[in-house]
Amino acid sequence: MTVETDAPDPTSSLLAFLGSEILRLRTERGWSQGTLAREAHTTQAMISYLESAKRVPTEDLVRDLDVVFATGGHLGRLLPLVLRYAYPSWFLPYVQLEHDSKSMRVFESQIVPGLLQTEGYARAMLTAVRPDNLDDLVAARMSRQALFEREVPPHAWFVVDEQALLRTIGGAQIMIEQLERLLDAGQQPRTVIQVVPASVVAHPGLAGPFTVMSFDEQPDVLYVDGFSQGRLALESIEVVEAGRAYDLLRAVALSPEASAELIGARVEELKR
8 A cells, every 4th residue: 555645844843854754765675655655664654653753763663764774773762852842841750651651541631631632633733823833743742642542552541521622623524533433442441431420519520630640560650630740649648649649530421332433423413
């Protein structure tokens, strides 16, 4: 299957420059995207995403590309700069923990969780804050979803306030695609999605969105979102309290089946 794409202006961002370097090195060798993908132990779609600056590569993938191209670590030296502009510095530790987690419990009150967002929804939402590096931010957000493509993806539990479904970000069509993405995700064996209905006036998530991540060989970590930046909490007392709050949220939320029915009804409403 051919997935060749036009590369963006390499001067538009560091991510675009990295993509142009990968395209240059591949073209010099006369390789197709599929050939490079096989050599670097990745997918043709991922190579296409990288060359079009639609994904932020992992350190492992960049290391493999440097080996394949025999660059002496050239791409690896570019990656820290790419990450600095694609992710806020305070957010990078969270991204790494998210990538390494074995399970996660996510609550969102106003928007669809980032790990479940479509590209159209993410772009429409991020456009509202008028960032200078919109394309990089969208690519970074979509890149985080690669953890679901692992051989053994994490167990992921998402509880979302119904308000997030009622906020038609990007217009009806983008919202329909987003809600259908939620329905698809909810069918995956390791992903559970529940909705707290609007009829539940007060619940433990009113203080704001948060995520509890679990690992094989380290204690659980709490991430609390905020206006200007989020924070990681390692204190066991705070993590335990967050776990209890999440249990209460699951108790007042609709069942996964009823949640899917509610999401489906919202889709039909937007289609009318």
